[in-house]
Amino acid sequence: MKVGILYSRIRKDEKLLLAELRERGHDVVKIDVRDLQFGLTEAPEVFADIDIVVDRCLATSRSLYATKFCEAYGVPVVNSAETAQICADKVQNSLALAGAGVPTPATDVAFTKEAAMESIEKFGYPCVLKPVVGSWGRLMAKIDSKSAAEAILEHKATLGHYEHKVFYVQEFVDKPGRDVRVLATDGEPVAAMVRSSDHWLTNAAKGAETDQFELDDEAKALVQQASDAVGGGLLGVDLMEVGGDGEAHSASEQSSGETPRDSANYTVHEVNHTVEFKALNQAADVDVPATVVDWLEAKAAAETKQEVVA
């Protein structure tokens, strides 16, 4: 198959993917989106005869538009523009998860400092303030006091891009020092790992330690639901363990004494659409790039079949 890789930076993840695709004899076209002009109707020449495009753009803004253009040109792309749009924005991400009945941390969105402050006071301390667009744990704030909340809100309102004036306030989930990252293809788990840290942020990008994780049936079902909720694709689904062992309850549950989320053992806090998998590839016994390429081959074959039928 002829595969296009949309990119603006080649990370280890892309190198793993490129190596696997080339090893299998696929025709790989690297497409640096920084070099292109996207017209409204005609695809840039580089897209000619491509069976499937894989969006690996590092910049979310580019990912959103590039996938949209691919679809406008009739070029099959994974992940879809719709999936990218939902996953790129934490508000849309949370709405999709909650709308699909997937357990997800309680969240408020407010547009003024005053309204955000009311949410923060409602959640109690600590709670969490996140940027609506962002990754790798950047600009995340765990708010421990009213004075800290006031300072952070003031900074965001005064110094930030307009997106920082959309205040995304979330309950603090007292997870057991780790969270779970699952790489999934259309909801089917490829591999999973726990990311552990003494810090409240457990992103691999923040230096968390990783280890393989065996998913139970409940987690597998949640991964499928979360994937469906955002439109499917090659996704990184992030879960936190809550409730099940009676130790790791969310802050609001602890203060209210409520039963933890209908006794669910997990809460899904995010789904990532240009998922990095190098850490998972090291932690898990699975050959992650090989499994991803298996899936891509099946996707491309399905697209070709669909074209023939049409």
Added chain:
Amino acid sequence: MTECVECGADVTLHDNAEVGEILDCTTCGAELELVERTPPVLQRAPELEEDWGE
């Protein structure tokens, strides 16, 4: 082998270096992007942007 655009030190490329990959200059620490493979051409890598990630 090529030269760091920041400090002029020698930079060695891995055999499987890819265009678009970021290399660190071991002398000055600059982040360099490989923009041509043969012959190798490096330029200073773009600064981290707020929307970067996964």
